[in-house]
Amino acid sequence: MGIEYFLQQLVNGICLGGMYALMSVGYSLVYSIMNFSNFAHGGVIMVGAYVGYFALTALNVPFLPAFLLCGVGSGLLAVIIERLVYSPLRKRHAPSLYFIISAMGASIFLENFVIATIDGTPRNYPPIFDNRINIGGISLGVDSLLMIVVSAVALLILMFIIQKTKVGLAIRACSYSEKASTLMGINGDLVIFIIFLMGGVLAGFAGMLYGMRFIVKPRTRPSSRRCSAVSAVSPARSSARCCSASWRSLSRPSTPTCATCSCTDF
Secondary structure, rough: HHHHHHHHHHHHHEEEEEHHHHHHHHHHHHHHHHHOOOOOOOHHHHHHHHHHHHOOOOOOOOEEEEEEEHHHHHHHHHHHHHHHHHHHHHHOOOOOHHHHHHHHHHHHHHHHHHHHHHHOOOOOOOOOOEEEEEEEEEEHHHHHHHHHHHHHHHHHHHHHHHHOOOOOOHHHHHHHHHHHHHHHOOOOHHHHHHHHHHHHHHHHHHHHHHHHHEOOOOOOOOOOOOOOOOOOOHHHHHHHHHHHHHHHHHHOOOOOOOOOOEEEEE
């Protein structure tokens, strides 16, 4: 293993890290103000990946309009989820547990809705950029370069909005105390609408970038005691399943066996 191998893996890590950063922005923005993990955000990423796939294949849309369409579609979906699922709970001042349960329900609904309407067959994006760039022995695909550029530009724009604009000032104020910010004249509903919209748009971009590099699929069910990889769906949900399976296996050392068959009751 030489320096070229190390640099190649470093570039690959930067590409994937940028894509995962776009995915995580929606989680962090929502958590900073509403103090709960928005598990439905994974479903928004999944829908963004599917929007990009069908825009390229069924509609034969060029890459740039399809990429923007992913952001618009996922942004609208995130806003709809907030208005239908979370807004009634906020008006009732429900505890955080209710938001978490509702988020999990929304995520399960999105996954099964896609499976029921589109089916869960894995789909590959058509080849968009076949050219590769070789720099000092490092092979870099155009799609990988696009991941780095899009992630950097999107995150820089987000930082500018958060740090230099009145909207960003309102977001930062609500992250400290939404009630106090409301008393100071900040429209909390509008701030929440904006963070869901921004997180959804970036989730759509991340979904298409993910689909270009991997596959598009609602989910992969875990087989026996192994947790399978999940494509185009929330990494938080897959890790939660793995943690749950590990905890149950530790808490029940002697796993009973069904009387009528040889399967284990796990």
